[in-house]
Amino acid sequence: MITVKDLHKSFSKVEILKGISAEIQKGEVVVVIGPSGSGKSTFLRCLNLLEQPTSGEIMFEGEQITAKNHNINATREKMGMVFQQFNLFPHKSVLENITLAPMKVRGQSRSDAEKVADELLKTVGLQDKRNAYPSQLSGGQKQRIAIARALAMQPHVMLFDEPTSALDPEMVGEVLEVMKKLAENGMTMVIVTHEMGFAREVGDRILFMDGGRIVEEGAPDQIFSNPSHPRTREFLSKVL
């Protein structure tokens, strides 16, 4: 579904990504782990071009999205993204947060968009917050709404950028629960996270990144029980 070939990204002469190649299959849950500064988030943000790669190419559903004249807005409709800092729209109610893009981008009618939104609110267990504003929600609730907002565009793939890192510990569970449900329903997902237990339980495949490269990849059991690369071993010994 997504093919990445020799992706490089530099920020004013500092090279963050030093040649990443990866393949993500439809229906697969890929979890990216690695130490801070290893380039995990940058890699994820390159996938929907929130960061413009310095070189390399990215194919999505057979289209080269890194091509000069590619319409990135159309591609982003099919790639949902969830951010560490939630980034809910503070001036809009929960319902408006979810219905805005379907109405403005897709041209859906208000009633259609609200029907979808109500379904999604049920999925994330927050029907009663329909008319609340983001400032009235807890961190965990905000992130669940952010997931619902991304899902409202009916994306083919969901990108998660450290979705639980800004949460109080007791709220991590509710967000992971929603993500697990998504994975069980066959959603294609790319997740950058520090939740190793979750990675092991839900992930189909683990990418371990360090120093701007994918050092090792494989099935969760193999990576967590029997890592082959010394750097992976070292990292896991620290976090597990």
Place this chain on the structure above:
Amino acid sequence: MRTKMKISMLLLMVILLSVGSIAGIAGAEQEKKTIILGTSADYMPYEFHKTIDGVDTIVGFDIEIAKEIAKDLGAELVIKDTSFDALLPELTSGRVDFVISGMNPTEERRKSIDFSIPYYRAEQSIVVRKEDQEKYSTMESLEGARIGVQKASVQEGIAANIPNAQVTSLDKIPDLLLQLDTGRVDAVIAEYPIANANMDIETMAITDAKPVSENDEYAVGVRKGNEELLNSINQTLERLVQNDLVQKYVDEAGDLAAGRVKEELNTFEFFWKYRDYYLKGIQFTLLISALGVFFGFILGLVLALMRMSGISILKFLSTAYIEVFRGTPMLVQLFIIHYSLPAFDIKFTPIQSGILTLSLNSAAYLAEIFRAGIQGVDRGQLEAARSLGMSRVAAMRHIVLPQAFKAVLPAIGNEFIVIIKESSIVSFIGVFDLMYQSQILRGSTFAPLNPLLVAAIIYFILTFTLSKLMGVLERRLSASDHR
């Protein structure tokens, strides 16, 4: 949705109003067979405002002469009242056809305009406080005294020749007499008919001192090279002088002026008596402020977006614009737009020039306010909107701008208040706004304080109401922040 409707209705009204007012004014100026007189109607008894049968009218013997000139030309006379300083630019920029305003044909003025034959020669006099009448009975006794004169006048030249005199030059005779009354000057030099018409005979007197001046004749000014009009005016003046009509007009004007009684009114009574002037002024002040703010808002937003577009030429243009309009006085901008652009055949009515200046100037300030607001919105907001497939424009419109607008609302309100107050400068080019009306009332009633006090109170009510309205809007928009 409903608020959106309301706002668009309001915008529509503002646009219709502006188109209507500008078109109306342009239409009125296109009537045929008229001749436009420029005058500064605050110089009793030459030209001054007087309420005749309830209607504010400009009268005086200069006006009578202008009527005769128009009659001989077979044209209808239109009187345009501006400040004395603005008369020369009004004439050279072609906004008026001729000037009669107690103006001396000095060498300096002859450099920029042509003058008719003199039509009147005035006698100068010295006005002092009554108790000083004997003290200043000769010109020599004025040595070292504090002397008040009208700015750029013949009297200024006389005062300059008095040894060690401290000269105060002001625009208007009533201001000078107020200075005399409050002891800030010792003597005021003015023409005899003017002094006689304006001074308070209870507290002031004309001394026996007789100032002499070489250049105390008065003449009609026309644009350089306008021979045809000049010849016609000279013929009219010759006829009037031969028939002793000028002296007759002077006497009549003196009678008109003398009919003025000093009124003892409190501020409220003053406002009530002259409410028609103030109501008219409020209309003009609100019109030009509202349109100035409206167009300034749009242009400011465009400038802010240009500056942040990342396209270097747009960024440069916007930055240059902002620096220039923020860095030069608004009065200078107003005069350039109103008096210098006509040289390139761009002629605006005073109202148009006023609205344009206020719009261009406030746009520069508002652009910076908008920029601060947009930069203050968290980057994640734009990223979240873009990640949902919104275009840059849609993300700006639905996500970034509403938040930016909310954050800078207090600063925008501040700028609106500034515009209402600063709009008073348009009185310089003869827009009949609140400030202009209060100046007319100062000239015609000689009340020293009330005309300005009433204007100040009205300005305050306007700005205070606006600041309260902005407060309501602010509370409404912040409803989502804490509930």
